[in-house]
Amino acid sequence: MRRISALVxxxxxxxxxxxxxxGTSSAGASSVSVAASSSSVASSDAGSVSKDEGLFNVTxxxxxxxxxxxxxEQLDQEVAESGGGIQSATLNEDGTATYVMSKAYHDKLLQxxxxxxxxxxxxxxxxxxxxxxxxxEAADDFTSFTITTTSTELSMDEAFSVLxxxxxxxxxxxVAGEQPENIHVDFVNADTGEIIESSDSSDAGSEG
Numbered sequence: 001m002r003r004i005s006a007l008v009x010x011x012x013x014x015x016x017x018x019x020x021x022x023g024t025s026s027a028g029a030s031s032v033s034v035a036a037s038s039s040s041v042a043s044s045d046a047g048s049v050s051k052d053e054g055l056f057n058v059t060x061x062x063x064x065x066x067x068x069x070x071x072x073e074q075l076d077q078e079v080a081e082s083g084g085g086i087q088s089a090t091l092n093e094d095g096t097a098t099y100v101m102s103k104a105y106h107d108k109l110l111q112x113x114x115x116x117x118x119x120x121x122x123x124x125x126x127x128x129x130x131x132x133x134x135x136x137e138a139a140d141d142f143t144s145f146t147i148t149t150t151s152t153e154l155s156m157d158e159a160f161s162v163l164x165x166x167x168x169x170x171x172x173x174x175v176a177g178e179q180p181e182n183i184h185v186d187f188v189n190a191d192t193g194e195i196i197e198s199s200d201s202s203d204a205g206s207e208g
Contacts, residue, residue: 051177057087058106060177064095113175117142117168129157134190141176142169144184154187154197166201 052059075089075097085105090098121136124147132155135148145165149158162185169183183201188194 049174049177049179056103057100058103058177059098059100060106061092061096061098062174066174067091067095067097070097109175110172113172114140114142117172120164120168121145124161130161133158141178141180142172143180143182144186145169146186146188148188148190149196150190151187152189152196158187159197162199162201163204166204170201 049063050061070091072091075091079086079089082101082105085102085108087100087102088098089100092098118138121138124130124136125133127133130149132150133147134150135146137146137148138144147158147161151158165185166183169180173180181202185199186195187197187199189196
């Protein structure tokens, strides 16, 4: 499976495989807790992403943490399998990888990832783990989420759901080439419309 494509589907796989318990921090599938991965994804500790957008192409330098274990041969294969969408993928000496891809290819990657994330968010509503959640809304770039619940006090499952949201927002930012400094989550009571609790990934990172 192509490394970039693995990033696109990673979010959809994490929750189905691990629920709120654990996840992966990179396309290399290193096993860590969701708490640790969500913290690193949204913080500078995981390495920073850089993006240079031209007229037709996008150049993105992905952090070493997110191309962990990749070889230049694997990146070359990914380029060959992209159908011309990826012009080049270079493994740098510091472990980062520089991708040059068409804007259309990059847009498709982001759309696929957004579709997967939104599917997971929709699956949360009224589920066995989150029976009181009535709606989950997200910003287009997944840096903020609003969860509407009939709860007046969050259940443990609801409280821990922010870890998956941090992860989704962080992974979307990585693929976008615009790693977010913070993912914000508001829990809103369905009856009163009042915010009953808020959470920020930047706080979780500073605590970790």
